[in-house]
Structures are given as structure tokens and as C-alpha cells.
Amino acid sequence: MPTAVKTESPAPEKHCYVKPGKAYIPVRGLLLQWILLICLPFASLAQDSLPVNLKGKPLNFDIHLLDQLNPDTPSSKFMSQISNSAYWLPASITLAELGYGFIADDPLNKRYAVETGVTVGIGQAMSIGLKHLFKRPRPFMSYPDIIHPINYGTGPSFPSGHTTLAFSTAASLALTRKQWTVTLPITLWAGSVGYSRMYLGRHYPTDVLGGLAVGIVSGILGHWVTGRIYGD
Secondary structure: OOOOOOOOOOOOOOOOOOOOOOOOOOHHHHHHHHHHHHHHHHHHOOOOOOOEOOOOOEOOHHHHHHHHHOOOOOOOHHHHHHHHHHHHHHHHHHHHHHHHHHHOOOHHHHHHHHHHHHHHHHHHHHHHHHHHHHOOOOHHHHOOOOOOOOOOOOOOOOOOHHHHHHHHHHHHHHHHHOOHHHHHHHHHHHHHHHHHHHHOOOOOHHHHHHHHHHHHHHHHHHHHHHHHHOOO
């Protein structure tokens, strides 16, 4: 008598159900978009062969890329203003949130102001700590024959403090608003701040990427700390 062959029925397909309403971008997806936004322009400028400086010292990819981004005379006033905006724009946003919160008696905007302030504070503390930990010289100090800065101020190079300020502010706004109409413009602004620091000869590309990473981490930490403050 032939033996019956037992066949397993295929497992039922799993379907994802998306609850109607606003669709928010996951935090990890948002971070990936930021990183790609900054890294793609760098990749497009990469070359296979690296030149040497006037003393015959081989240039690594970091300084080679900076050499292409930094002109002999970085005299663009627009780039200087973009760079300087890393100081006044985060402060303006925080004061605007706080002011509107008190004028309109809006607790949510008061909370936004607290989170932006906490995030920027964490970002700057991390940035200053890393600067003193690594003590990396500025690019124009190590490569004075090829890098032409807008000014010769001293101070450790890694990570970029301006870029940290910009991306910590952007991360705070992105995590609180969760709207692309806010996230996209503020991210483009933060990216332009990072680019301006290289154009002006003040930072290596890796300094800028370091500032981007510190800014994003501070945004996540600031969001968490604010939640603890408000008992979420």
C-alpha cells in the first residue's frame, strides 16, 4: 500500500497594516538622509590619484578634497554669512519659540524652546570635549602651502563646532516638528554651514562629518532628556 506523502501548506503571507493618519519618517531613516546629503557631494569630487604638496608630502583624501573645495581666495561674503549664521540662527529659533510660547500661552512652544536649548547645550559640550581630546590642528596649520583660510584663528579642528551647532538645531526641529516642510529647509541650511567651513579653509571634511554626527547624537539625547524633564 503506497505511503501518503505529507505536504506542508505554505505559511500565510504577512501583510503590514499602516494606520491612517500622518506618516512620520523613522529616526534612523532621517539620519541616513542627513548623512547621504552631506556625503554624496564629497563622493562626486573623489579622484583615484592623490597629489603631493610643495614639500613632496603625499596628501590624504581628506586634505585633497579640502584643497578642491577651498579656493585660493575664499572671499565669498555669502559663505561667510552662512558660516556666521550657525551662531545667531539657533539662538533666534530658541528665543522665538520661547517668546511665542509665553505670548500665546502655548506650552508646546515653550517645550520646543527647552528642547532646542538642551540639544544645543549637549552638542556644544560634546564638541568642546572632543576638540580637547583629539587636539587636531587646523588644516591651514598642517598644510599652509595649499589651504587658504579666511582667517587664521587657532583652536582644535575636530569636530567642527559650527557644523555641530547647525545639525543639533536641525535635529531638534526635525524630532519635534516631524514635518518635511521644516526638516528639509533646516537640514539644507545645516549642510550649507558645513560646506562653508570647508570653503573658508577652516575645517577638514572629516571635521564637518564629525560635527554632523555630534549634532545628530545631541539631537537624540536632547529629545530624550526633554522627555524626562516633562515626565514623558
